[in-house]
Amino acid sequence: MQKKIIFRVDDRLIHGQVIEGWIKYYKISHIYIVNDRIYGDVLQELIYNSVLPDYCNLEIFNKKTFRTFFSGEIFDNHTLVLFENIKDLYDLRDLITEKIYINIGCVASREHKIEITDTVFLDLEELRKLSELREKYNIYIKKLPWDTNIEIKNFYTFLKEMK
């Protein structure tokens, strides 16, 4: 993959697919979690640090600190930035450039949500935000790096139908 920075939305953040899939496949050495809830939680930081391979560095940010930290420049190694939900990604949309690969992993089933794929369930607000992002950037649904990209295309049409 040409793009070295991966933005991934995954409500489970660091789990088997991330470790055995993304981190291993791209030999990712830097992982950033952007989440207001987890930022400052010592226990969660310890847990996530404990499950990562030795060669991986993890840093946890909230949206504000990440905005300051992240300049969007190309890193030497592959870098993975994890968001828990579409809203967090949308809030930091001004950081997105063409150099970033955006990927939706798992957004779990919850009530009153619309099924996009078997692992991605979104409500109308999330769909609207994702559609807006999709207007500018390519966004794919992909569980594992070697899976086929599922392109997100027709949400605006879909939203109109819903109305």
Add this chain to the structure above:
Amino acid sequence: MVNSIIKKIEKFKLLLKSLVYQGNWNYDNMQGTGFYYLLDYINTKHKIGIAKELLRKTTGYFNTNPFLITFILGIWCKEFKNNIDPNYTRKIYGPALSALGDRFFWHTLKPLTFVLSAIIVFYSPLLSLIFYIVFFNIFHFYFLYNGFDIGYYYGRNAIEWFNKIKFTKWNTVGEVVILFSMGIFLSMLLKIEVQNLNMSILLIFAIVFLLTLLIVKKINISLALLLYTTLLLINMVIRVY
């Protein structure tokens, strides 16, 4: 050693139940039904006093590595006892233990067991079969049997136990053993299975191996095998006719 809060026989029953808890795995709540099933058993047996509404909430979306499920049950019960929202802790530990378990059981232990039993198979197929089942399941059952107690003892700090036993280091050691054993296996395989093995045949194998290494990141293993098989078939048909 961690003291047990449930009787040995019940720990064993919990182990047996945890072998089937993924029965209803689905894309909606994943292992949620199974988690409820196991927790309901513990609640009934030990009168922990989990309210029905809270118990029903555990059927919601949840997934972890099946070999470490009893740890999460233990953590859940401890959090409940301490009046901390147990489902929140489950939400953190589910993915974390899935990462740890997937890395050890699927990434390291499964290939390790395979390579070792593949070496043994040249001496005794029966021994190889027994070895595979026993070796893998020693770890499998150890973690399932003791998981609840460890999870309950450490509660939300259960990760400390994994750090204490240097669980992530097991993968590094395991990988070295796998690669070394794979080398032994390959040389045994060629010497035993290939008739009239000589330097030129060995060179062909080396070329096939190196050529494949060049394409591993380009095409997946299914396509590579289909490609090689088709090429070999074409070559054979040409030779036959």
Add this chain to the structure above:
Amino acid sequence: MIYLFLILLTGIISIDRNNALNLMISRPIVISLIFYLFVENSSVIILTGILYELYGVIDIPVGTHIPKDDSFATYCSSIAIAFGSVNNSLNFLLMVLLSLVLMYFATLAEGYTRKINRVLYNKVENHITFKPNYLISLGIAISFLKGIVVYNLGAILLIILLNFVSLEADYNIGLYACILITVATAYFIDYFEIFGYKKYFFLLCGFLIGWLIV
């Protein structure tokens, strides 16, 4: 008796792989060893098991990902070998080719069982008397039946297709199996994390020591 054993085996393999147990009965090398010991004493079965084990061991069941059904390929191939449909190198290669293609459909079938489980769950999720035992038992039963139907249909289809082609060729299956195992080994080695050339060093050390001791 042997047919009953094989039918039961397919059900158990399917459960072990997808829904319960995880005792590793479903691993290709284990299936091939069971066949070797109880059905047909042929080393080709073991070589096939090793090939599919190498093929499948790197495709791990992380999260919602359904790994390719290597157990299916091993079962079908072992049946074809045991029933005498593989008697030369050409048939062997054809068997590998066909079972890789058929495996795609077997993997797809597992996706459908997960969808059935979801329908069952959605039907009862809001009931006052939610019975997980019922859902779990039903899920296991469906998986068991899926194993029996899909695996045995696959095996029958494979045998029919192999018997359809009757070409004469040499009996050098060991050589061809080893070539394919070498291909799968390259993927297997790439899968490990020890960076750079270190992993090839360990592999080479093992190879040389193995060469000396055999």
